[in-house]
Amino acid sequence: MKKKIYLLSASAILLGSCQSSATKEAVKHQQLAEEAIAIHDEIMPQIAHFDKTTVKIDSILENLGQVLTKDPQADTAAVRIDLITLKSNLEAATDNMMTWMKEYNPDSTTVSYQEGEIEKIKAMRKQFEDVSLESNKKLGKL
Structure with missing residues (x-):
């Protein structure tokens, strides 16, 4: 009889330990998923601004001669290269976000996945910050 009580006690302790571990894993997963979405929500609104900026860049490129009226000494070839590079960087940031959103699986229960x-999303936030600074710098003088 004592053996049965010991076995039941040991089983209860092991079961409780497993449940506690599973609960901790689920909580950690939930926290990570929430953090990923929070970062997404922080940077996602910038896409509308990036889209407007690419339209503005297209307009400037179509009317590049007007840059010379503001600054006759301007190197329009260099301005063109800067704007094309900026537009490419803006589009790359936007494309990265769209790809991440399509591929992200918030229901994944693997902590390592989250x-x-x-x-990935932190690297994307850095990319958004960098391209935003680049945009302000390059378009601020036009």
């Missing part, structure tokens, strides 16, 4: 997604 940690990897956090790294």
